[in-house]
Every structure is written in C-alpha cells, then in structure tokens.
Amino acid sequence: MxxxxxxxxxxxxxxxxxxxxxxxxxxxxxxxxxxxxxxxxxxxxxxxxxxxxTGKSLRIGVTGIPGVGKSTFIEAFGLFLLKKGHRIAVLSIDPTSKLNHGSILGDKTRMNELSQNRNAFIRPSPNSGHMGGISEKTRENILLCEAAGFDVILIETVGVGQSEVAVKDLSDFLLLLMISGAGDELQGIKRGLMELADMILVNKSDGKNIEQSKQTKIVFEQALHYFPNNINQWKIPVETISSRQPTNLDQVWQYINDYITLTKTNDYFYNNRKDQNLQWFHEGLSNQLLKHIFQDPKLSVKKKEIEQAIQQDKKSVASGIEALLKYAFP
Incomplete structure (x- = not known):
C-alpha cells in the first residue's frame, strides 16, 4: 500500500x-x-x-571493516556531541542479503543509550544491493534530517571493505576506523579508501591492546607519506581511540573542527558540496535511465534478446550495450 x-x-x-x-x-x-x-x-x-x-549540518561519514567497532564508536561519539549541545542524526546502512533480500537493521539495538535521547535520531536502512556502502536514498535522508534540525549527521556504512568510496561523495568529513592485528597494516598503502579518509582512527586501543594500537598508528602514519598531497591542503591525522572507555573523543572533534575551518577558508568545503550535488544528479540520472530500460516492455524484450546472445557468445558485452542503446535512442 x-x-x-x-x-x-x-x-x-x-x-x-x-x-x-x-x-x-x-x-x-x-x-x-x-x-x-x-x-x-x-x-x-x-x-x-x-x-x-537543508545544508546547515556537518555530514560525517564513518566507515571501516566489519567488527572494527563503528556502531560502538558512533554511540560514544554521539553521546559526547549531545553533551556539547548538538542534535545528532545517525543514518546507518545495513547490508542486504543477496539470497532473500532482507536486512537485520539492528543498529538501534547496538546504540541503546543514544537511541533513547530525544535530541538523537537513529535510522537504519538497507543498502538493497546499492554499491559503495550506502543506500540509494541516503542523500535524501540527509536532507530530511537537516530540515528536522539535526546539526551533525553521522553516516555509518555497511562495512564491506575497499568498495565503500561512495560515502565520500556525500560527507564533509570521512572517518576511517581501523584496528590493530587485522592485516590492514600491510594492506594500507593498497587501500583506495585510506587516501580518501580525512582522519584515521585506530579503535579498540585499550587494555592489552594499547601498545599494539600505538604501533599500528605509526604504520599508518608512515604509509600516508606515500600518498599525494590533498587538494584541500589537509594533512590526514591518525589517532588511537577506545570507544568503550571512551578516550580521545575531544581530540577527534577538534580535528574535525580544524578541518571544517580550513576547508571553509579555502572554499574547498563549499565547492565540494556543489560537486557532490552534481555527482548525485549524474548518479540519479543513470539509475532512472536504467529503470526506464528495464520497465519499458519493448526495451525489456530487446534486452532479453541481447542477454541471450551474450550468453551464447554470439555478441560481446560491448556490442550488446551498443545495440540496446541504439534501439532505445535511435
């Protein structure tokens, strides 16, 4: 209905x-x-x-591998920001099963204390197979939360790895959470997401893991020396944190504020927002064109013919795409 x-x-x-x-x-x-x-x-x-x-909030993306502690960090950071007088919206993206197309949508239960605060809003959404660690409507959801007066929007990605670069296209500041001993130290230089991050946090730095976390921090700092300079003139900081205790949240917030001050001064912040809107338009246009092709009866029949020819090795993928486009747009 x-x-x-x-x-x-x-x-x-x-x-x-x-x-x-x-x-x-x-x-x-x-x-x-x-x-x-x-x-x-x-x-x-x-x-x-x-x-x-809309447009008056600070949009912060939070990403990292599964098990890195994103939800625990977001609850601790959200509670920290609430004490500073901010209103917090959390848009949490859950993976959708390819088999039954269902999602658990359990982040409210993982952020129990934050979810009970009237100045916080937590909305889990399925990614429905959308690539990049976000859902298809995350951008619209950000605008609705901004219109509702939330001045800090935290976007938690699915957590599947290096493909989660789309969150960069809708956030002002991207936090990348890592943990020591997960193999990321050796793969850091290869990770495309790492150079897109605006700050790297080595999480779970507590108890017996403190010294190992400090060593991991050094490894990431050394790896960042091999990356080209950011066009926004920002030097990516690396810090250790413990979301459970919690520690260093005030330092994280200070870095975020320093970044916003810098990028607003050199106009990168505003230009980036404009570029993100264009990226949103281009992505939405592509999605609607695909839906048009899939939903039009004649185009759907032609598409199935071409798919069969590709499966039978009678057409290459490239020629199949060209044939369908010529049929759709003669």
Missing part, C-alpha cells in the same frame, strides 16, 4: 519534519525509500519543499 495514501498530505509531512516530529521524519524517510511510483513522486515534491531548510 502506498504511503502517500495513509492520510498524511505533503503539507503535513513538511510541517512535521520542520517541527522536528521524529515519527513524521521516520515516515518521510520511509516514503523516500519506497519503490512505489506514487510514493517516489510525493517524495520528490517533499524534498523540493524542504530544500531551503
């Missing part, structure tokens, strides 16, 4: 988001994530209507 038919008008959704009604904010996000055409049309109108109320 379409969410647009459940008694909430566009004006009611907009009003609820702007008056910081968390229940209506959740429904607005669900509307944006719906695959129904009627819901998608209403979601587009809603985003357009609240656009002038």
């Amino acid at each position: 379409s969410l647009a038919k459940k008694n909430l008008t566009l004006d009611q959704l907009k009003s609820g988001v702007l008056t910081r009604d968390r229940l209506i904010l959740s429904r607005a996000i669900t509307l944006c994530e719906s695959q129904l055409l009627e819901d998608q049309q209403m979601a587009t109108q809603l985003i357009d209507s609240i656009l002038s109320h």
Whole structure:
C-alpha cells in the first residue's frame, strides 16, 4: 500500500519534519525509500519543499571493516556531541542479503543509550544491493534530517571493505576506523579508501591492546607519506581511540573542527558540496535511465534478446550495450 495514501498530505509531512516530529521524519524517510511510483513522486515534491531548510549540518561519514567497532564508536561519539549541545542524526546502512533480500537493521539495538535521547535520531536502512556502502536514498535522508534540525549527521556504512568510496561523495568529513592485528597494516598503502579518509582512527586501543594500537598508528602514519598531497591542503591525522572507555573523543572533534575551518577558508568545503550535488544528479540520472530500460516492455524484450546472445557468445558485452542503446535512442 502506498504511503502517500495513509492520510498524511505533503503539507503535513513538511510541517512535521520542520517541527522536528521524529515519527513524521521516520515516515518521510520511509516514503523516500519506497519503490512505489506514487510514493517516489510525493517524495520528490517533499524534498523540493524542504530544500531551503537543508545544508546547515556537518555530514560525517564513518566507515571501516566489519567488527572494527563503528556502531560502538558512533554511540560514544554521539553521546559526547549531545553533551556539547548538538542534535545528532545517525543514518546507518545495513547490508542486504543477496539470497532473500532482507536486512537485520539492528543498529538501534547496538546504540541503546543514544537511541533513547530525544535530541538523537537513529535510522537504519538497507543498502538493497546499492554499491559503495550506502543506500540509494541516503542523500535524501540527509536532507530530511537537516530540515528536522539535526546539526551533525553521522553516516555509518555497511562495512564491506575497499568498495565503500561512495560515502565520500556525500560527507564533509570521512572517518576511517581501523584496528590493530587485522592485516590492514600491510594492506594500507593498497587501500583506495585510506587516501580518501580525512582522519584515521585506530579503535579498540585499550587494555592489552594499547601498545599494539600505538604501533599500528605509526604504520599508518608512515604509509600516508606515500600518498599525494590533498587538494584541500589537509594533512590526514591518525589517532588511537577506545570507544568503550571512551578516550580521545575531544581530540577527534577538534580535528574535525580544524578541518571544517580550513576547508571553509579555502572554499574547498563549499565547492565540494556543489560537486557532490552534481555527482548525485549524474548518479540519479543513470539509475532512472536504467529503470526506464528495464520497465519499458519493448526495451525489456530487446534486452532479453541481447542477454541471450551474450550468453551464447554470439555478441560481446560491448556490442550488446551498443545495440540496446541504439534501439532505445535511435
């Protein structure tokens, strides 16, 4: 059943988001994530209507391998920021099973204390097979949270490894969490994500792991010397932290503020936001063109013919793509 038919008008959704009604904010996000055409049309109108109320938050991406402690860090960091008077939204992306297309969506249970604070909002979403560690509608969800008055948005990625570069295209600051003894020390120079990070945190630096974490920190600092200088003039810091105790969160926040000050001074922050919007447009356009091809009956039949020819080695992939494009756009 379409969410647009459940008694909430566009004006009611907009009003609820702007008056910081968390229940209506959740429904607005669900509307944006719906695959129904009627819901998608209403979601587009809603985003357009609240656009002038967006853009004032700090968007922080948090990524790292599974088990690195992203959720534990986000809860500790979120509670730290709440004490400083900020309103925190956490957009957590959970992996979708390729077999049954389901997601656990368990991050609220992993951030129990944070989820109970009225100045915090936690929204888990399935990535639904979307590449890059985020979901297809993460950007729209960011805008809705900004319109609802959340001034720090934390985006937690799926946590599958090096492919999670898409989070860089929607965040102002990217935190990369690592742990010692996971093999990352040896692979650090090879990781494309590492040079995209704005700060590297060696997590779980507590107890018997403190000394090993310090050694891992040194390894990452040495590896960063081999990377080219950032165009935003920022030197990537590496720090050890313990999310459970917690430690060094004030230092992490100071680095983030230093970065924002620098990049706003040299205009990188504003230019990056503009480039991200264009990237969002290009990605959305590509997705809609693909949906058009898949949903059009004639194009769907032609696509199946070409797929069969490719499977039978009668056509190459390149010629198959060219043939379908010529058929779709004569």
